[in-house]
Amino acid sequence: MTASAPAFPYRLVATDLDGTLLRSDDTVSQRTREALAAASAAGALHIVVTGRAVPWTRHILDGLGYDGIAVCGQGAQVYDAGAHRLLTSVTLDRQLAGLALSKIEAEVGPLAVAASRDGVDGDVLVGPGYRVQGLLQAVPFTDVAELWAAPLTKMYIQHPDLSDDELAEAARQAAGGLISVVMAGEGIVEILPLGLSKATGLSIAARRLGVKAAETIAFGDMPNDIPMFGWAGHGVAMANAHDSLKAVADEVTSSNEEDGIAVVLERLLAQG
Secondary structure (H helix, E strand, O other), rough: OOOOOOOEEEOEEEOOOOHHHHHOOOOOOOOHHHHHHHHOOOOOOEEEOOOOOHHOOOOHHHHOOOEEEEEEHHHHHEEOOOOOOEEEOOEEEEEHHHHHHHHHHHHHHHOOEEEEEOOOOOOEEOOOOOOOOOOOOOEEEOOOOHHHHOOOEEEEEEEOOOHHHHHHHHHHHOOOOOEEEEEOOOOOOEEEEEEOOOOHHHHHHHHOOOHHHHHEEEOOOOHHHHHHHHHOOOOEEEOOOOOHHHHHOEEEEOHHHHHHHHHHHHHHHHHH
């Protein structure tokens, strides 16, 4: 008779990528890999829920050997990593986005702009002055008409003087009735379809997996994870998380560099 796997109180483990599952070098520690594998052996599914659109996520998932469903693009894309195909995709109304951009610039002055085109292979277009984080691939544009030439998942905005939090708040005040605005990381303020959030995509993915919100534990580090924490049964903020996420978290764990996900999963498995 084989020994049964240890009990685990959740059926779904939802993890953000940057600042949460990934360390600063874009790798996942062996300890965290082992903790996720142990949770999986105990009956829990692992799902990645990231602000990155699919083209900026695929290589990470492939490198992890991840072949399940992932939620990408702040909830806009539900992606089958094993089959390399989109299951659902929500796009940004380009007319509303253009109007929102005009309203925001009328309040705060010129912005540097980038945008993610829809699709598994959609380019990320980057305008003059926009600073891309890390080594992510992007295609420069100078003619604004290129920005609106194909369906978009989302847009990114940067301001020369305002902080990320200040820019996000100013954008909400100027255009919050047209689009959603979220701060997803350092230098990353995004314009999304109105009402879209990580919770939107995660709820769609969870239904496909037959899992309920109360059966989900979620890990994150930025304000864009707040809706996901509101949806999930238990929300865990990393020690390096934004203060606004810590304020709504059920608990705070160690940082992404110190195996914060593993710390919580190991404790829950031991309690079983």
